[in-house]
Amino acid sequence: MWIITSIGFFSVVQKPGDIAADTLTVRARVRGDLEALRVQYLPRLGPITESRTNDYRFRAVAPRASVTAAMASMIADLQYSNFKSEVAQKQGAERAHVYHDVWHALYELQKSENTGPVIHPRRNDSGGHVEIRKPSTPSALAAWSQADAIACVVPDGEVPAYINGTSTRSESDVPLASEQPETLCEPAFEVPSGYKGAAGVVVREPDGRVWLVAPTNRFGNYDATFPKGTMHEKSAQATALIEAFEESGLRVRLIAHLVDVKRSQSCTRYYLAERVAGNPADMGWESQAVILVPAAKLGDVLNSAYDKPVIEALSKVIA
16 A cells, blocks of 8 residues: 655655564655654654665554554544645655656546546536536646746646745735735726726746746637736736635735736726735636746737737736
């Protein structure tokens, strides 16, 4: 049995010598994993032996009943909502990266299995289930740390514990406009008669990449776009913060007014922003993927003509 936990990775087996004694052999790649298991959950774990010829370098024996109780205690203590973040906090980002590679390899099993419709883990505003007809494909973990690569995560997928030094720990509270440290200096937002006011964000990472969302089932004929939404009697700043959080799972700080873009039925104010917290895998039902794209590749990923003025405005800021 392979057991991947927030304190270590273990292989639990019954060796011939365990049968009569009713024990189990607990093996690990790293000695510290077995030591942590003994201290936190399995005090009756025997002496750790080391072998440079066996598959698993470290191993120890414990009574079967004690191993069973230890596993039950781990489950009883489970309080985290994101395993990867918990691993990063307890064992560091490097171990979390290794586990992500395991997750990504096992994801191939799911892709090859005809399991029926894919349902978004978040329900829509009416409380109904949302079927994702053509699910997006997540990227490998390595893409998140490569400034010239496009990285993608699907709902409840895996991302590194940190991206460009900022944690991806999940957030639960919807952001408020009052979270802005100061009021932005911005021109008056004049929405033409007959149009709806909307607001969105262009969230830029320190490595130069920009966050996009892939609307579920290509709503509005978008392959990908910037997080945005109708103001609904909220201020443009409040709307931008909320839409970023709901569509991408990110908490952002607005830096500056970027551009206003008139669309077919709305006029959208865009803000330049930076990510301060949040996990993109927590995206709401309106998004089936969140994507981190190098600025130079935005024109290749964004398919709507309405997003071109945003790209142009961003290019002037970068220049």
